[in-house]
Amino acid sequence: xxxxxxxxxxxxxxxxxxxxxxxxxxxxxxxxxxxxxxxxxxxxxxxxxxxxxxxxxxxxxxxxxxxxxxxxxxxxxxxxxxxxxxxxxxxxxxxxxxxxxxxxxxxxxxxxxx
Numbered sequence: 001x002x003x004x005x006x007x008x009x010x011x012x013x014x015x016x017x018x019x020x021x022x023x024x025x026x027x028x029x030x031x032x033x034x035x036x037x038x039x040x041x042x043x044x045x046x047x048x049x050x051x052x053x054x055x056x057x058x059x060x061x062x063x064x065x066x067x068x069x070x071x072x073x074x075x076x077x078x079x080x081x082x083x084x085x086x087x088x089x090x091x092x093x094x095x096x097x098x099x100x101x102x103x104x105x106x107x108x109x110x111x112x113x114x
Contacts, residue, residue: 001027002103004023004096004098005105006021006107008021010111011111012086013086013114014112015085020083020094020108021078021080022036022080022096023077024078027098033100035048035049035097036049036050036079037095037097048064049061049068050099069081081094087112093107093108094109
Protein backbone atom coordinates (compact mmCIF):
# COMPACT_ATOMS: atom_id res chain seq x y z
CA UNK A 1 0.00 0.00 0.00
CA UNK A 2 2.99 2.27 0.59
CA UNK A 3 3.11 5.25 2.89
CA UNK A 4 2.79 9.03 2.87
CA UNK A 5 4.54 11.67 4.95
CA UNK A 6 3.22 15.22 5.17
CA UNK A 7 5.15 18.32 6.19
CA UNK A 8 4.94 22.08 5.95
CA UNK A 9 2.29 22.89 8.50
CA UNK A 10 2.65 25.62 11.07
CA UNK A 11 1.27 28.81 12.52
CA UNK A 12 0.37 31.57 10.06
CA UNK A 13 -1.51 34.82 10.33
CA UNK A 14 -4.83 35.36 8.56
CA UNK A 15 -4.19 36.26 4.95
CA UNK A 16 -0.91 34.39 4.93
CA UNK A 17 0.25 31.43 2.87
CA UNK A 18 1.62 27.95 3.44
CA UNK A 19 2.64 25.10 1.19
CA UNK A 20 2.18 21.55 2.41
CA UNK A 21 4.15 18.64 1.01
CA UNK A 22 3.34 14.93 0.91
CA UNK A 23 6.16 12.54 0.05
CA UNK A 24 5.09 9.10 -1.14
CA UNK A 25 6.92 5.81 -1.16
CA UNK A 26 6.28 2.14 -1.73
CA UNK A 27 4.06 2.26 -4.80
CA UNK A 28 4.01 3.58 -8.37
CA UNK A 29 3.54 7.29 -7.80
CA UNK A 30 2.90 8.40 -11.37
CA UNK A 31 -0.21 6.30 -11.78
CA UNK A 32 -1.82 7.27 -8.51
CA UNK A 33 -4.34 9.95 -7.66
CA UNK A 34 -3.99 11.88 -4.43
CA UNK A 35 -6.16 13.93 -2.16
CA UNK A 36 -5.77 16.38 0.67
CA UNK A 37 -8.25 16.21 3.51
CA UNK A 38 -8.44 18.20 6.70
CA UNK A 39 -9.98 17.71 10.12
CA UNK A 40 -10.69 20.52 12.55
CA UNK A 41 -11.27 19.84 16.26
CA UNK A 42 -14.72 18.43 16.83
CA UNK A 43 -15.46 18.14 13.12
CA UNK A 44 -15.44 15.35 10.58
CA UNK A 45 -12.59 14.95 8.12
CA UNK A 46 -13.41 16.82 4.92
CA UNK A 47 -12.09 16.73 1.39
CA UNK A 48 -9.99 19.69 0.28
CA UNK A 49 -8.50 18.85 -3.11
CA UNK A 50 -7.79 15.99 -5.52
CA UNK A 51 -5.20 15.58 -8.24
CA UNK A 52 -5.38 12.74 -10.73
CA UNK A 53 -2.54 10.99 -12.49
CA UNK A 54 -2.89 13.47 -15.33
CA UNK A 55 -1.49 16.66 -13.83
CA UNK A 56 -4.12 18.92 -15.33
CA UNK A 57 -7.11 17.18 -13.79
CA UNK A 58 -7.85 18.53 -10.33
CA UNK A 59 -10.84 19.03 -8.07
CA UNK A 60 -11.43 21.34 -5.12
CA UNK A 61 -13.91 21.79 -2.34
CA UNK A 62 -15.90 24.99 -2.39
CA UNK A 63 -13.89 26.39 0.52
CA UNK A 64 -10.57 25.68 -1.22
CA UNK A 65 -11.40 26.78 -4.74
CA UNK A 66 -9.61 29.97 -5.72
CA UNK A 67 -7.31 29.93 -2.68
CA UNK A 68 -5.64 26.51 -2.69
CA UNK A 69 -3.71 24.79 -5.47
CA UNK A 70 -2.88 21.08 -5.55
CA UNK A 71 0.04 19.94 -7.66
CA UNK A 72 2.42 17.02 -8.01
CA UNK A 73 6.01 16.32 -8.99
CA UNK A 74 6.32 12.77 -10.26
CA UNK A 75 10.13 12.88 -10.22
CA UNK A 76 10.15 13.79 -6.53
CA UNK A 77 7.11 11.58 -5.78
CA UNK A 78 5.61 14.50 -3.93
CA UNK A 79 2.19 16.12 -3.81
CA UNK A 80 1.81 19.75 -2.78
CA UNK A 81 -0.98 21.92 -1.45
CA UNK A 82 -0.34 25.64 -1.85
CA UNK A 83 -2.65 27.59 0.41
CA UNK A 84 -3.12 31.33 0.12
CA UNK A 85 -5.32 33.91 1.83
CA UNK A 86 -5.62 31.60 4.81
CA UNK A 87 -8.49 32.10 7.23
CA UNK A 88 -8.94 31.03 10.86
CA UNK A 89 -11.49 28.47 9.68
CA UNK A 90 -8.72 26.75 7.71
CA UNK A 91 -7.19 25.67 11.02
CA UNK A 92 -7.06 21.87 11.00
CA UNK A 93 -4.85 18.85 10.70
CA UNK A 94 -4.21 18.29 6.99
CA UNK A 95 -3.86 14.76 5.69
CA UNK A 96 -2.57 13.37 2.42
CA UNK A 97 -4.43 10.38 1.01
CA UNK A 98 -3.82 8.01 -1.84
CA UNK A 99 -7.15 7.86 -3.62
CA UNK A 100 -8.91 4.49 -3.71
CA UNK A 101 -6.53 3.03 -1.12
CA UNK A 102 -6.45 3.13 2.65
CA UNK A 103 -3.14 4.96 2.60
CA UNK A 104 -2.98 8.08 4.75
CA UNK A 105 -0.22 10.23 6.11
CA UNK A 106 0.12 11.11 9.77
CA UNK A 107 -1.12 14.66 9.20
CA UNK A 108 0.37 18.10 9.61
CA UNK A 109 -1.14 20.83 11.78
CA UNK A 110 -2.09 24.16 10.20
CA UNK A 111 -3.09 26.94 12.58
CA UNK A 112 -4.30 30.29 11.28
CA UNK A 113 -4.35 32.90 14.03
CA UNK A 114 -3.16 36.43 14.68
